[in-house]
Amino acid sequence: MSKPKLLITGAAGRVGTLLRPILLDDYDLRLCDLNPIEDLRDGEQAVVGDLADPAIANAAVRGTVGVVHLAAAVAPDIAFAATLAPNYVAVLNLLEACREFGVGRFIFASSHHAVGLHPVSDEPWTASAAIAPDGFYGLSKAFGEAACALYAHRFGIKCLAIRIGNADPQVVDGRRERLWVSAADLVQLICLGLEGQGEPFRVVYGISNCPQPLLKNDEAFERRYRPVDHSPRNHSATFRPFTYLTEEEGAGFVGGFFAKSSLPDPRKN
Numbered sequence: 001m002s003k004p005k006l007l008i009t010g011a012a013g014r015v016g017t018l019l020r021p022i023l024l025d026d027y028d029l030r031l032c033d034l035n036p037i038e039d040l041r042d043g044e045q046a047v048v049g050d051l052a053d054p055a056i057a058n059a060a061v062r063g064t065v066g067v068v069h070l071a072a073a074v075a076p077d078i079a080f081a082a083t084l085a086p087n088y089v090a091v092l093n094l095l096e097a098c099r100e101f102g103v104g105r106f107i108f109a110s111s112h113h114a115v116g117l118h119p120v121s122d123e124p125w126t127a128s129a130a131i132a133p134d135g136f137y138g139l140s141k142a143f144g145e146a147a148c149a150l151y152a153h154r155f156g157i158k159c160l161a162i163r164i165g166n167a168d169p170q171v172v173d174g175r176r177e178r179l180w181v182s183a184a185d186l187v188q189l190i191c192l193g194l195e196g197q198g199e200p201f202r203v204v205y206g207i208s209n210c211p212q213p214l215l216k217n218d219e220a221f222e223r224r225y226r227p228v229d230h231s232p233r234n235h236s237a238t239f240r241p242f243t244y245l246t247e248e249e250g251a252g253f254v255g256g257f258f259a260k261s262s263l264p265d266p267r268k269n
Helices: 014-023 053-063 080-101 136-153 183-195 218-222 256-260
Strands: 005-008 026-033 043-047 066-069 105-111 158-164 171-173 201-204 236-242
Touching: 005 014, 005 053, 014 026, 014 183, 026 053, 043 171, 053 080, 066 080, 080 105, 105 136, 105 183, 136 158, 136 201, 158 183, 183 201, 183 218, 201 218
Parallel strands: 005 026, 005 066, 026 043, 066 105, 105 158, 158 201, 171 236
Antiparallel strands: none
């Protein structure tokens, strides 16, 4: 029996590579990336191209039941101009393709960098906290959330924005330990967005079980999210405790070193 077809953008990237084998249990996958995908499995097909091109976005979305949009340009000090096509135009092209082809579910990989300038606090930040981007990457993620809200409320596309914490396979330091998410827990959130009911647009945090979490995930728990993995059990061999981190590394901010990086003049390319 054929399975429903799900689009994953940025599928050749770090997070997409981790999620694909888990999502294949329940979905056939259409994988979209700027780069060729060499390791296709049974149940996977590839679309190579730039999602800032509406024709590529249409070809990627048509015939799917939902979109998991991971693709983005990211760097701590990325210039505003470098985010326009991949982080603004592409998300609008995908949402518009969903509207045109009747695709009713859209999972947006947002980021904790949308709230990265909030200070580290004993009281974790909720998903209703004010937007506080720590750079032009975080700003683009805040835009993506707003675009999802527009298409959810105006056209009925059920959108879930997941502000991903740190999705590396291993936890390298004490700040990331407080907002880390495993691939299995991230897939659980994605599936809740693809299959759950409720409000047309929600924002949740993508974090697993973390000690002294920087982010409070009540909105996800209300959707029956039950993380199974624990960040302290996934330390790297070179793990650095939080007390070893410096202000220069951004230890005082949710967004870490992104919050301490230079902000390029947006008037210059």
